[in-house]
Amino acid sequence: xxxxxxxxxxxxxxxxxxxxxxxxxxxxxxxxxxxxxxxxxxxxxxxxxxxxxxxxxxxxxxxxxxxxxxxxxxxxxxxxxxxxxxxxxxxxxxxxxxxxxxxxxxxxxxxxx
Amino acid sequence: xxxxxxxxxxxxxxxxxxxxxxxxxxxxxxxxxxxxxxxxxxxxxxxxxxxxxxxxxxxxxxxxxxxxxxxxxxxxxxxxxxxxxxxxxxxxxxxxxxxxxxxxxxxxxxxxxxx
Numbered sequence: 001x002x003x004x005x006x007x008x009x010x011x012x013x014x015x016x017x018x019x020x021x022x023x024x025x026x027x028x029x030x031x032x033x034x035x036x037x038x039x040x041x042x043x044x045x046x047x048x049x050x051x052x053x054x055x056x057x058x059x060x061x062x063x064x065x066x067x068x069x070x071x072x073x074x075x076x077x078x079x080x081x082x083x084x085x086x087x088x089x090x091x092x093x094x095x096x097x098x099x100x101x102x103x104x105x106x107x108x109x110x111x112x113x
Numbered sequence: 114x115x116x117x118x119x120x121x122x123x124x125x126x127x128x129x130x131x132x133x134x135x136x137x138x139x140x141x142x143x144x145x146x147x148x149x150x151x152x153x154x155x156x157x158x159x160x161x162x163x164x165x166x167x168x169x170x171x172x173x174x175x176x177x178x179x180x181x182x183x184x185x186x187x188x189x190x191x192x193x194x195x196x197x198x199x200x201x202x203x204x205x206x207x208x209x210x211x212x213x214x215x216x217x218x219x220x221x222x223x224x225x226x227x228x
Contacts, residue, residue, distance in 0.1 A: 032214050034216075036219075041221075042221060042222075043117070043204050043206070043219030043220050043221050043222050044156075044204070044206075044217075044219040045219065046216055046217075046218070049216060090156070094214035095214065100146070100158055100161060100169065100214075101214060101215075101217060103155070103156045105155050106155060106156070
């Protein structure tokens with residue numbers, strides 16, 4: 001069975017600072033990994049996904065994530081936070097044979113002026 | 114651009130009433146998912162369909178919830194009778210499987226309040 005653990009339910013950074021949101025996964029087979037973002041009063045939106053090609057995945061809005069098999073991690077980063085990045089971020093895992101995605105509990109990102 | 118649409122966006126009803134939520138998936142997508150989001154439970158998968166056939170509804174309370182796809186352009190989630198604990202935001206997502214798990218595209222959600 002697959003699962004993801006997001007470390008930290010709430011992360012606060014200053015505008016312009018590095019954003020680091022942590023995600024660790026558990027999977028007995030090679031995983032597919034996703035990061036979704038949810039802005040207030042909206043549905044989830046795909047930021048990026050890992051599908052066993054390059055281990056460093058670039059997404060929208062300058063976000064990127066690196067797949068590290070040895071650490072079973074898929075952390076999300078952004079070099080410089082903007083106020084508009086304030087949202088809830090979800091890490092998710094699936095496998096090639098499945099349709100459904102298992103979502104983490106989410107991390108709320110706050111940006112300080 | 115193509116989007117998943119959901120109606121209604123907001124619904125307030127009284128306990129015991131029937132509630133029907135509708136979803137129009139992105140044209141060409143063959144997989145539809147229903148989720149429920151609450152502060153306490155987070156995002157829960159209720160059911161999903163591929164090519165209009167239900168594949169998994171294990172997350173759905175069977176006694177009061179039902180999900181259907183009358184045709185490829187419409188998915189419905191019905192609660193009868195509704196209870197206050199059903200208050201949540203219900204999301205529909207659609208996807209197209211291409212050699213791996215679907216990338217899911219979410220609708221804006223239906224915010225349900227049961228009094």
